[in-house]
Amino acid sequence: MRLVQRIRSSLRAKLALAMIVAALVPLLIASIVGGQVTLARLDGDLRERAGQAARIALNLLLQHVRQVSVETRGLAAAPELVEVLALQPKLTRRFLSRRSASSPGMVEVFDARGKLLARRDPPSPRYRTLPRNAGARILRRALDFESQLTIEKLGPNLAIQVAVPVVDAQFVLRGAVRRTVL
Numbered sequence: 001m002r003l004v005q006r007i008r009s010s011l012r013a014k015l016a017l018a019m020i021v022a023a024l025v026p027l028l029i030a031s032i033v034g035g036q037v038t039l040a041r042l043d044g045d046l047r048e049r050a051g052q053a054a055r056i057a058l059n060l061l062l063q064h065v066r067q068v069s070v071e072t073r074g075l076a077a078a079p080e081l082v083e084v085l086a087l088q089p090k091l092t093r094r095f096l097s098r099r100s101a102s103s104p105g106m107v108e109v110f111d112a113r114g115k116l117l118a119r120r121d122p123p124s125p126r127y128r129t130l131p132r133n134a135g136a137r138i139l140r141r142a143l144d145f146e147s148q149l150t151i152e153k154l155g156p157n158l159a160i161q162v163a164v165p166v167v168d169a170q171f172v173l174r175g176a177v178r179r180t181v182l
Helices: 002-076 079-087 089-099 125-129 136-142
Strands: 106-111 116-120 148-154 157-167 173-181
Touching: 002 148, 002 157, 002 173, 079 089, 079 106, 079 157, 079 173, 089 106, 089 116, 136 148, 136 157, 136 173
Parallel strands: none
Antiparallel strands: 106 116, 106 173, 148 157, 157 173
């Protein structure tokens, strides 16, 4: 009798354990699948939001680049600057301090040979760390009657550089304007 009771009790225990496992395994599988589906959705949502944020940041950067370019072209096209460069290059600093006081970045005016006539440095110390030859290539191209715009890494900063030729009404090169915005 004891033998039969032991077998029955162990069978009961085995049956109970089997029923518990049979009930919990589908629950465990459903939980794992549900967690994976949820994580996949979150991952997709996060990727989509990161992509949107990147597109917004790129659009803001391009809008800023466009604004810097338009302001630099406007400065280079100013009849007063053409006149100053043609007649009195020594007054270029005065013109630059009046005209570009509220403009962002560093603004430089060069004569037709590439000699620096005037520079307006912003108060930020970041501009003092720029390499000396930063923008030399785009300046040469501006002095060859070609407007240039670059976005590149200068030192530790990302810099927008615009160089525009200054040309008079007879299409004579009078100089160039170069703006660097960090």
